[in-house]
Amino acid sequence: MIKLPNIVRVGGFDLKVYFPYNFDDMNMGEKDLGLFEPSALKIKVQGYDTGGILYPNSIILQTFLHEIFHAIDLIYCYDKINSLDDTFFGEDSEEVSIPSLSVGWYQVLKDNNLLTLKTIPKKVRVGAYTYDIIYPYDKEGEDAFNLHGIAYVKNQIKIRGLHTHGLKYDFQRIQQILLYCVTLVVIDNYACWIPDNDDIFSSFSFGLYQVLKDNSIEKLIHKYK
Numbered sequence: 459m460i461k462l463p464n465i466v467r468v469g470g471f472d473l474k475v476y477f478p479y480n481f482d483d484m485n486m487g488e489k490d491l492g493l494f495e496p497s498a499l500k501i502k503v504q505g506y507d508t509g510g511i512l513y514p515n516s517i518i519l520q521t522f523l524h525e526i527f528h529a530i531d532l533i534y535c536y537d538k539i540n541s542l543d544d545t546f547f548g549e550d551s552e553e554v555s556i557p558s559l560s561v562g563w564y565q566v567l568k569d570n571n572l573l574t575l576k577t578i579p580k581k582v583r584v585g586a587y588t589y590d591i592i593y594p595y596d597k598e599g600e601d602a603f604n605l606h607g608i609a610y611v612k613n614q615i616k617i618r619g620l621h622t623h624g625l626k627y628d629f630q631r632i633q634q635i636l637l638y639c640v641t642l643v644v645i646d647n648y649a650c651w652i653p654d655n656d657d658i659f660s661s662f663s664f665g666l667y668q669v670l671k672d673n674s675i676e677k678l679i680h681k682y683k
């Protein structure tokens with residue numbers, strides 16, 4: 459049976475993971491199989507369906523990622539992703555952005571080696587598309603861009619190697635910028651509605667980077683794919 463870690467570290471917080479958890483009130487419905495409890499620092503993931511059958515690993519892992527993303531949103535993004543959902547769709551409506559982000563990122567982590575290599579990968583698959591990762595990209599002129607990294611519609615992700623004044627980016631920073639760019643592509647592919655908001659995407663990618671690294675999430679997903 460699939461094993462999830464007992465603790466997940468998000469920012470400075472150690473969240474206790476309860477799995478397989480059995481939600482007794484099943485008004486949670488079929489769609490919500492997990493819960494993040496910020497005040498108790500708990501993540502709960504349902505293990506079995508109402509018929510007592512264990513959920514497939516992909517459902518369990520995607521649910522786990524979904525709850526982790528709620529924690530990243532709260533801890534790194536001041537809950538802005540969720541709040542924007544509420545503002546746009548109304549507080550009683552179903553959430554949109556976290557589900558699509560977590561479904562998209564689950565596929566990306568499953569199909570790629572983004573952080574497990576000692577180098578920046580040359581390609582990343584998001585949805586049905588394979589994007590070329592051009593790194594280091596330090597050309598100036600017509601094609602120059604001010605951001606550290608950029609995701610283009612033409613299936614390219616470009617990441618700078620050099621900061622202003624020729625300073626070299628630290629490798630960890632490059633990895634985080636890669637996650638930022640891939641998040642933009644995930645948003646394009648998976649119908650996350652979040653309006654263009656670089657601050658949110660940036661903070662989200664810092665949080666995602668810390669969480670993926672500290673908890674070896676990519677490895678976990680590869681182990682059970």
Ligand SMILES: [Zn+2]
Pocket residue numbers: 524528553556557
């Ligand atoms: Zn949720």
